[in-house]
Amino acid sequence: MIIDTHCHLDFPEFKQDLNQVLSRAKEANVEYIINVASSLEGSKNALKLAAEFPTVFASIGIHPHHANEITEASIKEIESLAKTSKKIVAIGEVGFDLFRTSDFKKSQEDLFVYFIRLARRLKLPLIIHSRNAGEETLRVIKKELSPDLRGVMHCFSGDIVFMKKALDLGLYISFTCNITFKNARNLREVVRHTPLERLMLETDAPFLAPQVLRGKRNEPAYLVYLVEALSEILNMSKSEIERITTDNAVKLFGLGSTGA
Numbered sequence: 324m325i326i327d328t329h330c331h332l333d334f335p336e337f338k339q340d341l342n343q344v345l346s347r348a349k350e351a352n353v354e355y356i357i358n359v360a361s362s363l364e365g366s367k368n369a370l371k372l373a374a375e376f377p378t379v380f381a382s383i384g385i386h387p388h389h390a391n392e393i394t395e396a397s398i399k400e401i402e403s404l405a406k407t408s409k410k411i412v413a414i415g416e417v418g419f420d421l422f423r424t425s426d427f428k429k430s431q432e433d434l435f436v437y438f439i440r441l442a443r444r445l446k447l448p449l450i451i452h453s454r455n456a457g458e459e460t461l462r463v464i465k466k467e468l469s470p471d472l473r474g475v476m477h478c479f480s481g482d483i484v485f486m487k488k489a490l491d492l493g494l495y496i497s498f499t500c501n502i503t504f505k506n507a508r509n510l511r512e513v514v515r516h517t518p519l520e521r522l523m524l525e526t527d528a529p530f531l532a533p534q535v536l537r538g539k540r541n542e543p544a545y546l547v548y549l550v551e552a553l554s555e556i557l558n559m560s561k562s563e564i565e566r567i568t569t570d571n572a573v574k575l576f577g578l579g580s581t582g583a
Contacts, residue, residue, distance in 0.1 A: 326353070326523075326524065326572040328450075328475070328497055328525045329359050329450060330526050333368035333371075334529055348546075351544040353543045354378065356378055356543050357381070359450055362389055370407065373410040373411070383411055384416055390427055416451070417434065419431050420453075422454045422455045440467065461489070461492070473494075477525060479513070481513070486513055486516065487516075490521060495523050498514060502549070502556070503548060505534060520567075528542045529541050529542070550568075
């Protein structure tokens with residue numbers, strides 16, 4: 324049993340064959356999938372998918388790319404949505420993305436702070452997006468840190484120093500199939516230094532298909548390639564990787580208390 328803690332089944336890439344995608348995931352022993360929202364519309368769609376499919380859970384959030392588009396009305400709607408279903412297991416993905424532009428960094432920070440406080444009020448973990456923004460991300464989390472703040476650094480691509488600082492804040496670390504890429508030597512070294520009790524799996528599908536399928540759409544079934552890569556990197560059996568990462572995901576997202 325494995326858990327895809329981050330994918331986007333509501334994206335257009337899955338519109339034509341979602342049932343087949345979920346069937347392949349089941350065949351690959353992917354027991355649960357967390358469909359992570361990246362917009363207001365995505366949050367609504369994530370809830371619909373969670374209601375329709377027993378193995379799919381939802382997060383509610385707005386990607387930092389959309390931070391400068393947020394209105395008071397959309398914030399109120401997000402907050403209302405976040406209280407509608409027991410299958411909502413996280414707030415995310417939220418955070419900073421300064422890869423393309425820093426023009427609205429203040430808007431990203433304000434939105435991130437809002438979502439951190441919402442997660443604390445609702446007692447839900449955060450799914451944190453941080454790209455080219457390690458310093459900013461850690462600064463805001465430290466400022467808002469409290470004993471009830473939990474979360475995961477999704478699609479981790481930073482260095483060992485950044486990873487250790489995230490661990491010090493109590494966060495989990497989630498890797499994607501990008502650790503299989505030929506040029507991911509440094510990232511594989513980060514994997515070796517990640518404590519097993521904080522390690523989780525994700526596809527971030529439809530993005531970041533494993534090396535053997537580069538250029539194709541990623542999907543939850545391809546999590547098996549990530550397990551295989553982690554097994555080789557950490558010199559552990561695939562069954563141990565599956566057990567440990569599943570236990571971590573269940574613990575962070577409370578899947579056992581959602582009716583799963």
